[in-house]
Amino acid sequence: MSEVPVLANTAVAIVGIVVLIVRFRVNPVISLVVGSLYLGLATGLGVTRxxxxxxxxxxxxxxxxxxxxxxxxxxGAVLQETGAIEQLVDRLLHVFGPRRLPHSMALTIGTLLQAIYLDVLLVICAPLARTASRRIGPLGSARMGAALAIGLESGIVLMVPGVGALALAALLHVPLGTMLLWGLVLIVPTVLVSVTIMSFLFRRGLWNSATDEDAAVASETAAPAPPQTQKADTAEPARVRPVPAVAMVGGTPAPGPAGPGTRRPGRPAAGPAPGPAGAAVPCGRWKDPPLLVRFAPLVTALLMIGGGAVAQATHTRNPVLSFVSSPVVALLTGLVGTLIVARLTVGRERVERALVRGFKDSGQILILTAVGGSLAAVVGAGGLGRILRGYFSTGGHIAPLLLVWAVAAALHLAVGSVTISAITTAGILAPIAPGLGLDPVLVALAIGAGSLFAVHVTSNTFWLLQSLMGQTTRGTLKSCTLGVSVASVVAVLLLLPLSLFL
Structure with a gap:
């Protein structure tokens, strides 16, 4: 088939997927499969193939x-049940102080805490951040809101084990250790520079407490907080906006109004049952393990994966090291260790409840990632990869990366979901990635950076942040939409120099 029909039918398939998701609120899994079926038939593959x-x-x-x-x-579900997140944020506040808390919290969320389901992590951290913002001063709500949004959204697509980063690595055949190491190299300066830029803009008059914060929040931050250490207030604000257009969970559209990221009336916010000051009530034999012990299994798993990437880069071949650094073995080791610590901390019953919630949350993520692979396979078989390879292979290393970023950014503007836009872009570009003359990890990170651009009103992150941080819609457009967009641009600008060495 000639180029024009293939390009036209691909465009129809992509637009159709976007319309089904946004206009008709069809589940993205179904929309992607329908789009893949249309594209396969329209490009002449036939029914069977x-x-x-x-x-x-x-x-x-x-x-x-x-x-x-x-x-x-x-x-992540088990860590949430043990109350480890609240303890970590409290430790960050104690070590770095309120002034540096936006940077430290955003960086921690974007790296260490990406095993936690995104909406759950936001519901846990936002009330803690809102309480801490009172100690920062008049710009506390703005700075903490931007830091939360940047850390949450950047981590999901740039940092292993974020579900978006895992999906991008799989679709583009990037070794997970390589994705972890280069994602870490990219996300650390991206988060720090982006939070610094947003803080600078807020200090230069971008933020207006009178119009960007609810009256109650503005009055809270206007008065200095008492000097003693404040405990997190985990109570949810009374006003929670409905999610327009499509409900999102973890950066992806939820199956319906009663999806895992949706609150029912009378249902408590996601997270462990609160005890005094909102902390989890321990029910196990080990009442209060050190913070390092709580996160040691997760950190060990990441170090095992990273060790494999280092061994690969140095051409070190050892059967034992290859086994230990296998991502499946590493994450299984982290999970088993986390379960042991949790059983000793909160007891068997709560651990089993966390596992049930985790299995429920992972179902849609798994299927959505897999149908992204279906779209990639159809795109490759239909001949689009051969056509696009010619367009992307001109202009050296920089132009292809910018085009990849632009495709992901355009899809995110249309769909409004970071994860879906990243997976869809990877599905479209996977067949041509080997012919771009770029390391696949650069393509994966460019897609991740582009999918961050302009988180807006169809994202559940936008509305949860607006409600839990007590900001107006105008304020959330500044702290969330602008903040994450700045991170998107910073990430691709940092990625361009890396392309000269990879």
Whole structure:
């Protein structure tokens, strides 16, 4: 088939997927499969080959990344149940103080805490950040809101084990250790520079407490907080905006109004049952383990994966090291260690409850990632990769990266979901990635950076942040939409020099 029909039918398929998700609120999994079916039939693959290509692409991605996503989500659910997140934020406040808290909290959320399901992490951290913002001063709500948004959204697509980063690595065949190391190299300066830029803009008059914060929050931050250490107030603000257009969970559209990220009337916010001052009530034999012990299994798993990447880069071959650094073995080790610590801390019953919640949360993420593989397989079989390879291969290293970033940014503007735009972009570009003359990890990170651009009103992160931080819609457009967009641009600008060395 000639170039024009292939390009036209691909454009129709992508626009159709976006319209189904945004206009008709069809679940993205169904929308991506329908778009893949149309594209396969329209490009002449035929019924049998189209279905075989979709199912093969689905299975290949599940085989590569399914266990990794499941282990990561389960580990995060158990950490949430033990109250480790609240303890970590309290420690950050104690060590770095309120002035440096936006940088330290954003960096911690974007790196160490990416095993936690995004909406759950936001619901846990936002009330803590709101309480801490009173100690920062009049710009506390703005700075903490921007820091939360930047850390949450950047981590999900740039840092392993964020579900977006895992999906990008699988779709583009990037070794997970390589994705972890280079994602860490990129996300640390991205977060620090972006939070600094937003703080500078807020100090230069971008933020107006009278119009960007609810009256109650503005009055809270106007008066200095008492000097003693404040405990987190985990009570949810009374006003929670409905999510317009499409409900999102963890950066992806939820299955419906009663999806895992939706609050029912009378249902408490996600997280462990609060005890005194909002802390989790320990029910195990080990009442209060040190913070390092709580996170040691997760940190160990990441070090094991990173060690494998270092061994690969130095051409070190050792069967034992290869086994230990395997992502499946590493994350399984982290999960088992987290379960042991949690059993000793909060007891068997609460651990089992956390696992049930984790299995529920991971279901849609797994299927959504796998149908992204189906779309990639159909795109490759239909000939689009061959056509686009010619367009992307001109202009050296920099132009292709900018084009990749622009495609992901455009899809995110249309869909409004960081994860879906990243997975869809990877599905479209995966067939041409080997012919770009770029290391696949650069393509993955460029897609992740582009998918961050302009988090807006169709994102659940936007509305949860607006409600839990007590900001107006105008204020959230500044702290969340502008803040994450700044991170998107900073990330791609930092990525361009890296492309000269990889």
């Amino acid at each position: 189209t279905i075989r290509t979709i199912t093969t692409g689905f299975g290949d991605i599940m085989a590569e990344v399914g266990l990794l996503i499941a282990f990561g989500v389960l580990m």
